[in-house]
Amino acid sequence: MGLFAADQAAAQTAIADPFFRQRGQAVRDRPQPAYDAVGLRLGGFTVWPSLRSAAVLDDNVFAAESDARAAASLRLTPEVMTRSDWGRHQVQAHARLDLGRNLSAPREDATDWRLGGAGRLDVTRGAHLGLSLDVEHGHEPRTAAGSDPLTVRPVAFDGVSARLSGQRTRGRLRLDASADLQRRDYRDGVDTAGAPVEQDDRDRTTLTLSGRAAYALSPATAVFVQIVGDDRDYRRVPGRPDRTSTGREALAGVDFELGGLMRGDIAVGHRRRSFDDPAFGDLDGFGGRGRLTWFPTALTTVSVAAERTTADTGVVGAAGASRTDLSLSVDHELLRNLIVSARAGQIEDAYVGRDRTDRRVGAGLAADWRLNRRYGLNADLDWIDHSSEGTARGPRYRALRLTLAAVARF
Numbered sequence: 001m002g003l004f005a006a007d008q009a010a011a012q013t014a015i016a017d018p019f020f021r022q023r024g025q026a027v028r029d030r031p032q033p034a035y036d037a038v039g040l041r042l043g044g045f046t047v048w049p050s051l052r053s054a055a056v057l058d059d060n061v062f063a064a065e066s067d068a069r070a071a072a073s074l075r076l077t078p079e080v081m082t083r084s085d086w087g088r089h090q091v092q093a094h095a096r097l098d099l100g101r102n103l104s105a106p107r108e109d110a111t112d113w114r115l116g117g118a119g120r121l122d123v124t125r126g127a128h129l130g131l132s133l134d135v136e137h138g139h140e141p142r143t144a145a146g147s148d149p150l151t152v153r154p155v156a157f158d159g160v161s162a163r164l165s166g167q168r169t170r171g172r173l174r175l176d177a178s179a180d181l182q183r184r185d186y187r188d189g190v191d192t193a194g195a196p197v198e199q200d201d202r203d204r205t206t207l208t209l210s211g212r213a214a215y216a217l218s219p220a221t222a223v224f225v226q227i228v229g230d231d232r233d234y235r236r237v238p239g240r241p242d243r244t245s246t247g248r249e250a251l252a253g254v255d256f257e258l259g260g261l262m263r264g265d266i267a268v269g270h271r272r273r274s275f276d277d278p279a280f281g282d283l284d285g286f287g288g289r290g291r292l293t294w295f296p297t298a299l300t301t302v303s304v305a306a307e308r309t310t311a312d313t314g315v316v317g318a319a320g321a322s323r324t325d326l327s328l329s330v331d332h333e334l335l336r337n338l339i340v341s342a343r344a345g346q347i348e349d350a351y352v353g354r355d356r357t358d359r360r361v362g363a364g365l366a367a368d369w370r371l372n373r374r375y376g377l378n379a380d381l382d383w384i385d386h387s388s389e390g391t392a393r394g395p396r397y398r399a400l401r402l403t404l405a406a407v408a409r410f
Contacts, residue, residue: 018216019174024260024295026303027331027339035337035370037409045082045091052077054378054405061105063142063149063386065395071104075405093117107153110139126169134161143384145349145360146313146321149395151189151197155314158185172216180208186314201243202314203235214255221256226267232312241280241353243319247273247310249287266290273310273320280319280353283310299333311349315356315394321349337370356390378405 022029039046054075061071076099083092095115102108116134123129139154140147148155165178183206186199207230214224227250234243253267271287289307296302304327311323327345334340344363351357364382371377380403388394 017169018172018219019169019214019222019255020219021255021257021263023220023257024263024293026293026295026301027299027333028301030333032336032370035373037373040410042082044086045084047080047082048409049080050078050407050409052079052378052405052407054403057402058399059401060397060399061102061108061142063147063395063397063399065397068397068399069105071102071108073100073102073104073108075100088122090120091117092119108142110154110156112136112138114138128167130163130165130167132161132163135159140314143386143399144314145311145347145358146315146318146351146394148189148197148199148314148316150191152192153189155189155199156187158187159183174214174216174222176210176212176214178208178210180206180210182206182208198237198240199314200235201237201240202312204243204312205233207231207233220258221254223254224252224267226251226253226269241317241319242275242277243312244276245273245280245319247271251287251289260295262292262294264290264292266292271308271310275319275352277319283320283322283352301331303327303329303331313349313351315351315354317392318351318354318356321351321358323350324348339368341366341368351392354390354392356388356392356394358386358388358394360387361385374409376407376409378407379403380405 037048037050039048052075054077056073056075057070058073059070060068062069077096079094079096081092081094084090093116096113098112100108100110100112114134114136116132118130118132121129136159137156138159139156142154159182161180161182163178163180165176168175184202184204186202188199189197191197208228209230210226210228212224212226214222216222228248230247232243232245232247236242249269249271251267251269253265255265257263267290268286268288271283271285273283275282287308289309291303291305294302305325307325309323309325311321313321325345325347327343329341329343331339331341342365346362347360349358362382362384364380366380367378369377382401382403384399386398387396
């Protein structure tokens with residue numbers, strides 16, 4: 001009866017909203033009333049605390065090209081999320097602490113945290129405004145694309161991000177606009193000789209403005225155009241090239257849904273990035289992205305994604321990287337409380353200002369077993385093959401990581 005009511009509500013929503021794209025439900029998005037945490041009610045809010053304890057085995061903890069070293073580490077991650085239960089408008093907040101202690105290589109220890117909140121103001125029927133703010137302190141993984149291999153410890157950074165967005169839907173027309181402001185501040189590292197490893201030239205403030213107009217041709221298909229512009233303002237450091245740049249991207253595309261069998265979002269267009277430093281040539285060419293989600297059965301979800309964009313990088317002397325990202329994932333509900341997953345992907349970075357191209361191929365397996373509403377077990381096996389070509393090539397390495405975790409939800 002509950003499933004019938006949910007399906008009926010979804011059908012009514014689909015009729016009322018020509019941009020509704022949830023007729024097919026992904027395995028990981030499906031509610032599991034018998035296993036979902038109920039949370040704690042506090043007035044008009046619900047709070048969901050959780051605690052994750054994990055053991056990690058890594059066969060190449062330093063992402064080294066030769067003389068790979070295996071290590072084991074323990075991670076403890078308490079987290080709390082809260083959301084309002086109001087009929088209109090919404091406020092939510094989250095806090096997360098990630099404690100990592102390496103049993104074999106103490107210099108890889110890290111303590112990261114993240115705080116954030118978001119709100120939605122329902123102005124009228126079909127129109128709302130959104131605001132979010134996040135503050136974080138983190139460490140760059142050794143396997144991060146373009147990370148500096150010279151530092152004794154993982155590079156630490158502080159980040160702040162804010163977003164203001166608005167959406168207006170009227171009949172078959174939907175308008176979206178957003179402004180994002182991000183600030184990243186990297187801490188200098190030291191090498192094995194104790195000499196400083198400069199990271200200040202990576203500090204940046206990025207302002208991104210985006211606008212999108214979509215028109216629904218039918219209840220299952222809409223066409224859209226999207227314009228995105230950003231300014232990346234890097235800190236100037238004597239002796240280092242200036243990475244400051246301005247980017248523009250214009251895309252046209254379609255988002256669609258084929259009943260409950262498949263949905264997708266595909267866009268192609270033109271992108272251009274101009275650098276303040278004349279030593280770097282402009283990036284000008286094809287831009288695009290796409291994502292397809294296929295539901296061969298009610299228990300299986302297959303997702304394919306591709307994107308062509310410009311990425312920031314930590315590679316010394318490079319202004320950025322022209323990135324091509326491809327990924328494939330499969331989720332299967334083996335049991336009502338057991339989801340198994342497989343994934344594969346490739347990321348290729350062609351660096352601006354350096355004769356270097358990195359290619360990262362990855363694959364993984366995962367299992368998420370919910371014992372009851374409160375407790376669960378996770379397992380994740382992740383493999384990376386990182387190669388680099390060119391006269392200024394970077395490190396080449398392979399890494400295999402196994403993570404076993406227990407989760408408590410309240």
